[in-house]
Amino acid sequence: MVDAKKGTLIVLEGLDGSGKATQAKLLAQHLKEAGKNVQEITFPDYASDSSALVKMYLAGQFGDKPDDVNAYAASSFYAVDRYASYKTSWGSFYEAGGVIIADRYTTSNAVHQCSKLPPEQWESFLQWLFDYEFRLLGLPAPDEVIYQVIYLQVDPAVSQKLMTGRYHGDESKKDVHEKDVEYLARSRNAAEFCAAHLGWETVHCTQGDAMRSIEDIQSEVRKLAQRVI
Ligand SMILES: Nc1ncnc2c1ncn2[C@@H]1O[C@H](COP(=O)(O)OP(=O)(O)OP(=O)(O)O)[C@@H](O)[C@H]1O
Ligand SMILES: [Mg+2]
DSSP: OOTSSSSSEEEEEEEESSSSSHHHHHHHHHHHTTTTEEEESSSSOSSSSGGGHHHHHHHTTTTTTTGGHHHHHHHHHHHHHHHHHHIIIHHHHTEEEEEEESOOOOOHHHHHHHHHGGGGGHHHHHHHHIIIIIIOOOOOOOOTSSSEEEEOOOOOOHHHHHHHHTTOGGGGGGGGGTHHHHHHHHHHHHHHHHHHHHTOEEEEEETTEOOOOHHHHHHHHHHHTTOOO
């Protein structure tokens, strides 16, 4: 039984540049127009001081490769940022029954940090991660809430192109994750594993070597969101 007092959490997950922000914004707008009580959240919370360690990590201050910071350390940076935003921004809204649309969540640690470990360690890492964020930190967890992860699946070559476009061709603007193509390929494998094993709903966002239209993807995202709203 879902606790009636608590809210609904819908997470848009996907690799870098897969359209999470674009789809989250459209979904939130649509639900607001339908009269729902909706708050959008996004991780990392760059507007908050709580993302300081994430920023240092992504800027390469602990090493210029993602693997220079191990999966557990890097996950901690993102987890405490999430804890801070839960306490200061969206926790009470959510507890009062609001609908949260999240652009990334704990699921991003699953995707981007699993990829630093050999596949035989993924399950134990995921167990640690969910126990840490959902039980020990007390963030909303899949077994307590209406919680849905929509995985935006994009071919890595297509997302690299989209990101290069966003930075107007300036490769140096990419962060330590974005510029490491080999790491992104590993993250892609981790994302596929997570989607298959953690019950994430997959939306296939590429067709051939191009993205499907934003509207087409959004209509699938809305249908999936509708199931829990
Ligand atoms: N379906 C689409 N077709 C073409 N371009 C798209 C599509 N969806 C998003 N884009 C563009 O791709 C870029 C990345 O999109 P967006 O910022 O929504 O992705 P993201 O997953 O939030 O990225 P990041 O992981 O870097 O935060 C943006 O320039 C966006 O306008
Ligand atoms: Mg984004």
